[in-house]
Amino acid sequence: MKTRDIFIVPASAALLALAITGCSSNLDSAADETAGLQNPFGVDAEGRAFTGADKCIECHEGFTWSSKAVSEFLESKHVVHSTHVSAEEEECLTCHDPVGDGVTLEETIPAANIPEGGLAAVTCEACHGAGGEHFGVGPMPVPTPGVAICGNCHATIPDSHLPYHPEGNNILAAYQSSGHGGADELFNSAKCARCHNHEGGKLYKDVTTVEQLAGLVLPVPSASNIQCATCHDAHNPNELLKAENEDEDTGEVTASAEYNTCINCHQKDNVKLTGTQYPAAAGSTSDTGLISATGGTQLLYHAKRWGRIIATTHFDDPDTTDVIEGYVVKDASERSCRDCHDVHKGGVAINEDWAKTGHGGTVFAAKETAAAGATDRTLAQSVAVQAAGAASSWSDVDWDSADEEACQVCHTATGFSNFIKGPASYDPSLNNFSHLAGWTADDPATADVDEAVSSGQNEMLYCWGCHKNNAGGVKTSDAVILVDRDGNTFATLGTADAGESVVCVKCHGGRANGEYLKTTSAARSTSTRIHYLPAAGILYAAKTHTLFEFPSLSYTPVAYFKHDKIGLNADSPETGRGPCASCHMNDGAGHTLAAVTTEAGVITAITNQAVCDSAGCHVDPYAITAAKLEEQKTGFTAANQLLSDYLNNDVQNYIDLDIDNSTNVNDPLVTLNDYGALQNQKILASEAGAYTHNRIYAQRIIFDSIDQLDNGTFDGALDLSAYPVVAEWFQEDGDTANDNAVTRP
Structure with missing residues (x-):
């Protein structure tokens, strides 16, 4: 007799003598x-x-x-x-x-x-x-099939499936390691049963007030862990525990099913922790049913546990426009939570790392400081954490304003996400910030009336700006276009040049390059005209020419320069991680973006030393160690400082003028080459990793800039006997005897 190899292992039962054809069969016949x-x-x-x-x-x-x-x-x-x-x-x-x-x-x-x-x-x-x-x-x-049945297929999937289901791999293992699947998270007491077990989650899903919680939620019989069927309809897994909300007049979705399902336990993101406090049960130290927030929205529980409610980290107060207090959730998005979280695994380690970086506005560091300054598990601590925010470039301008469309590509997650999908067709006027409180678009049908209203909230570089899924997939392009302030393309790079790291190129490639400085008729400035943090521009200088390259001098990369090839697969570079991700997002650094570790500002370790050592690149006598990298940083910093001293005439320059001055920079005595030297210093002060990204290029630029300022001519030699650290950085010979005649690198 034929048998089927399926996954069910049923309980023992008496066998029927004959097979039954279906539910309609008659027992007697x-x-x-x-x-x-x-x-x-x-x-x-x-x-x-x-x-x-x-x-x-x-x-x-x-x-x-x-x-x-x-x-x-x-x-x-x-x-x-x-x-x-x-x-x-x-x-x-x-x-x-x-x-x-x-x-x-x-x-x-x-x-x-x-x-x-x-x-x-x-x-x-x-x-x-x-x-x-x-x-x-x-x-x-x-x-009643449980997790094990689902896990028979929703476990490790074949590689061939990953392009179609990138978030579908190892779901069972992710769940088993999560708080949802952990037995220590199973509670079956009154109130807690609503969210801490499967049966309560289904039974009490429509409990929405603290009064209902106190009066209706009781322990359930035979409680089990939160499982697949808690959040998914068992017969149609695309249907979730809670349905979406729609505007009664327009039919527009205002809150997705995913959002409603997740906040059913994790609670709303935009609850301001003020209002009437609800007492816990007599003699209880729990924090269930503690607060009724202003505006009628309630927190049902855990108001004293700032790490258990998302309102402390997923809310940017629109009334405090100069700081950002948290992430802004897209309530209506079908991926409102999945955009940044593996919802089967849970865990927030990556998210916390991100929120401590510049991409995340260093907001979480402010949260941790606020938490440490208050008594644990108190409402006051939660209030302090929610209010804690950070001022950064993400909040210093109202970037979602129609007046800032030119900058939205890099100063908003929405702008960048739209750009990377199709750089050539990107139209900033189509950027939609309707998830930000109070934002309204300009109606093109009434062109004579300015109806656009910006929000007091601001985005940062959210996960979905760079990532196409929560499994780490990166949004890439075969043609990331770098344009200057006049709209002229000065470089184009794609995955063949940078692999997945091409996602970094647009916003770290500069708003212009050195050639723009030579041709623009705009007034000179003592701030960088290239813009800040152009690490990719420096790395790919052979294509971008980011810095002011002096006429008649060569900036062709040396033959051994390979940093722009790090992390690229030789035959198919477009599939490689590329240099940025390989050095800044390796397993040791993750989303901290830390290529090195430091103590008191001194480099103590290279996070991904293996990258430096691979393929015979940095081996003796050219091995890179933390100490060697610290020497490079010290030399680079000293050299750029010497250039600054020449510019402000602390070290007398050949025209005896403080060039780094908003008035003097336009003096007829200041030549274009002098101005180029000023811009080089400003750019390199902003790109503090240039000594690693493209060392020889940085050395040549600083050397040539000083060479221009010391006597107005390029003679290829500098007397740096008074600056031994700078001389050693240029020469790297361990000898000071020739510091009076340092030659161009």
Whole structure:
């Protein structure tokens, strides 16, 4: 007799003498009706027959209590998956049609959803077990499938699936390691049962006030951990615990099902922690049911536990425009939480790392400081943490304003996300910031009226700015265009040049380059005209010419310069991580972006030393150590400071004038080369890693700038006997005897 290798391991039961064809079978005449029948779908390990999903549906679509489940199931991904997985794809059927009865459902779904090779479906008996002893009255082997059943397929998936389901790998392991799956998170007391076990989560999902919580939520029988079916409809996993909200007048989604499902326990993000405090039960030290926030929105519990509510970190107060207090959630987005979180694994380590960096406005560092300054597990601590924010370049301008469209590509996550999808077609006027409080777009139908209203909230470089999924997939482009302030393209780089690190190029490539400084008719400035932090511009200087390169001098990279090739696969560079990610986002650094570790400002370790040592690059006598890198940093800093001293005439320059002065910079005595030297100093002061990113380029630029200022001519030699640290950085010979005649690197 044929058997099916499916995943169910049912409880022991007496075997029927003959197979039953379906729920409609008559017990008294079963032997007559089934005599001589074969089992087309085989039997399970206990000998029970698989009857086929069509038989299940024949009965269950007619019952009021199960008809909705049937219709949901027939619309689900378990049935209508795709047209490229069919009943003929035998290597796929272990997960995509384990019973082999998908074809029996073909008459119940639209023909357009049936693959050419026949329908493959995850059917009723794949999860509930063989129904041969059921037919309406007998037991099902698995009446309520749990995590283990889902995990049979939603575990490690083949590499071939990853391009289609990048967030679908190792879901079972992620869940098992999460707080949702952890037994230590299972509580079944009054109030707690609403969110800390599966049964309570389903039963009390519509409890929305502290009064209801106190009066309705009681322990449930046989509590189990939060599981797949807590958040997903078991018959249609795309349907979540809570439905979306729509505007009654416009039909526009105001809160997605994902958002509503997650905040059902993690609570709303925009609750200001002020209002009426609710006392805990007599004698209790818990913090459940503590606060009714202003505006009618309530926190049901955990108001004293700032790390357990998202309002302390996912809320940017629109009334404090000069600081950012947190991330702004896109409530209406179908990916409102998944954009930044692996919702099956939970955990916030990456998010906290990000929020301590410049990309995250260093906001979380402010949160930790506020938490440390207050008594643990108090409402005062939560209030202090929510109010804690940081001022940064993300908040110093109202970037979502229509007046700042030119800057939105790098100063908002929305702008950059839209740009990287298609650099050539990017239109900043289409940037939509409707998730920011109070923001309103200008209506193109009334061009004569300015209706745009900006928000008091500001974005930072959110996860979804650079990442296309929470599995780490990066948004890339084959043609990232760098344009100057006049709109002229000065460089184009793609994945072939930088791999995945091309995502960094636009915003770290500069707003212009040295050639722009030579041609612009704009007034001179004592601040950088190239813009700040142009690390990619320095790294790819052979293409970008970021700094002011003096005429007649060569800036061609030396033959051994390979930093721009780090992390690229030789035959297919577009698949490599590229230099930025390889050095700044390795396993040791992650989203801290730290290429080195420091103590009191001194480099003590290189985070990804293996990158430096690989492929025979930095081996003796050119090995790179933390001490060597610190020497390079010290020399670079001293050299750029010497250049600054020449510019402000602390070390007398050849025209005896403070060039680094808003008035003097436009003096006729200051030549274009002098102005170029000033801009070089400003740019390199902003790009403090230039000594690593492109050392020889930085050395030549600083040397040439000083050479210009000391006597107005390029003679290729400097007397640096008074500056031994600078001389050593240029020469790297360990000898001071020739510091009076240092030659160009």
